[in-house]
Amino acid sequence: MTQTTGHVGQAEERVRALALAARAAGRQLAALTGPARSALLRDLAAALADPAEREPLLAANARDVAAARAAAAAGELDPARLKRLGLDAAKLDSVADGLGQLAARPELLGRPRLRRELDDGLVLEQVPCPLGLVGVVFEARPDAAPQIGGLCLKSGNAALLKGGSEARESNRALVALMQRALQRHGVAPAAITLLEQREDITAMLALDDVLDLVIARGGHEFVRHVQRSTRIAVMGHAEGVCHLFLHASAEPNMAATIAVDAKCGYPAACNAVEALLWEGGAEAALDACVAALRERGVELRGCDRTRARHPALAAASEQDWGHEYGALVLAIRRVDDEADALAHIDRYGSKHTEAIVAADPAAAERFLAAVDAADVFWNASTRFADGYRFGLGAEVGISTGKLHARGPVGAEGLLTYRWLLRGHGQVASDYGPGKRRFTHRDLEP
């Protein structure tokens, strides 16, 4: 027992030292000019595209994949995890491309969001700045490390990265490559620090006086565990229970195309759809969806009223509503009307992404106005809920919370701001009834 405590204590001390070094390096990163930070990102993109740099990366990844394959063969690893683990030239091209796009996007730091004259010669600015130090725990998908690292570099934040253990060798090689790029630009490599031990997560979550934010990616249970284990704010989503509502005016072909993409494009994704809702009048759209989804091998579970029309469907039970299958299974429910659809979403949705298919713009706008979720879509697949697709460059995660950042979180979600006031000796007691008045005149930022 004493030994365990000592062990945990040692991990905490070690991770605290790493976190403090990362924080200090982050200040160097934030002090770079925007063009210098963009040059660093372009340099990193170039390194990822360079055959000489790629060779050891791909070799490291091949070792991870071989180990994972052996573990899967021994029944110690879910084979589904193997697919995400592999790194190849196309994936590295795509990461390099994303970093280049991030470099090309406008600088985020320093430019005031608001400039306001409080009085003659007393000017207030609200200026974006990095949060400071961000801890990111992510799944065993090695392209995540440079994507998250890139968003941190763009936003001037230091990061502690803890990736899935199956990707250990890949992440080590990728972080080393990022650290060499940091050094070439005069920033201490600690700005991107890799944590490797499982106990490092617990140690990191205890550092509420050092970390500014934790981003948790992974399964429900893991994200909930992180949220329960720390006083640091946690950004992420525990669940992605997304619905597709077929309005009476839904065009059948469009409904089927969207339903297939939203369910089958990548069933394990959090933005995949878990339930289809339809109202009276949408029978043709429902029929088209059922036919198309069946053809793709999706298991369909219907409510009684749905099964009255499609008797071959399995029966849905209460457990099906609000359930994230993460697989080729879809629940289907007939709702009474729009209000009933909204009530179902309010009760069972996870405030991630909700979509309506409707030809009637008024109905669609009512849905867009009423649904309380991070993303609300009209005539588009829920699968568009993604930082890259939204044009954010990439995403550190998708947030289903309402505070700070919501939905796909890119570099902007890693910023806070400071209020800067420049005066000529003004004092507050000179202002008030019968004294000086504030002008409160907004200026061009």
Place this chain on the structure above:
Amino acid sequence: MTQTTGHVGQAEERVRALALAARAAGRQLAALTGPARSALLRDLAAALADPAEREPLLAANARDVAAARAAAAAGELDPARLKRLGLDAAKLDSVADGLGQLAARPELLGRPRLRRELDDGLVLEQVPCPLGLVGVVFEARPDAAPQIGGLCLKSGNAALLKGGSEARESNRALVALMQRALQRHGVAPAAITLLEQREDITAMLALDDVLDLVIARGGHEFVRHVQRSTRIAVMGHAEGVCHLFLHASAEPNMAATIAVDAKCGYPAACNAVEALLWEGGAEAALDACVAALRERGVELRGCDRTRARHPALAAASEQDWGHEYGALVLAIRRVDDEADALAHIDRYGSKHTEAIVAADPAAAERFLAAVDAADVFWNASTRFADGYRFGLGAEVGISTGKLHARGPVGAEGLLTYRWLLRGHGQVASDYGPGKRRFTHRDLEP
């Protein structure tokens, strides 16, 4: 014991019902158009200015003040709290004026912050919306209730308000007045709900599935207690330890004027200054500050090097650094240089408001760039750190956290956003290497 649990359980049930009703009423409020919400605010301002409405308000407040005076005479209440409790025509004028200003400010909801074409006919918007339901616990200062209420109305949020118990009658009258205004505009009065029992705070803090944010105002201990007692995000500040740094180039008269305002204007305020830092070369500025502060009766406590110059000062001990006096006491420390001043602020400051007095713009800009605090000021009193003075209309509180909102928090800090996507049947699997490309073209919001 069983009785206590039953009692707590009853309070939780009662407050949960109030919170759910408030939330539902908030949806009505959020559904009002911007002009309708402005009309509601103007109506509320007019009611506060109406003699017929004022009479019962002032009578209710007089009952609170009489009870508090009796409690103070019996030694059961700190007489300092009496001062904030009184309501008069001038205070009501000022609240009404603030509400009118809030009504006149641009509408916050609905107008996209960002519009982006993802592809032809596929347009993404990031649209501000209310958080939903906010719980605010505030001190016994009755003008706070309509100020906070006004910010919630402007931002479309419902609120549970719990004010200091000494202001019970005043708050009851003020909330009733706000509820009548809500009703006149077709919104259920529950949108602004007053909690009256001390146990209601505990009950409210347990409702992490209903409340979106808690704002805690009051003393350190209370704010820390709230932060420790809930899983709901808490906005506020436990401490306001603000510094004033005299650079070698500081102009002595300006330094003294700012020091007096920052210390003496309202010593109990969180934006009052607690310590003066000076570097070599700032001796004249220091001398001017010491003379002016002494004349105002401020107790000065110096470090050894400060006392070498001003031997009459009391000796500061380690406990003085980082201490929030909330009274006419000021600690003074000689620092080695700018870097030493920054290190002192980094170690002892509470990330609230930090100020430099300097004639040298380069030194000032270094300070503005380096200090990690919500507000960083140059040649201006720390007392400007205030929602009204910043032109936010009023403030629900001042946040020393970095997430969501920082510094004085006005109506903007009570917003979140949703991502709305409008398409024509587009699906994500049509995009990617060798397929359709996103245009990611930003449009005018």
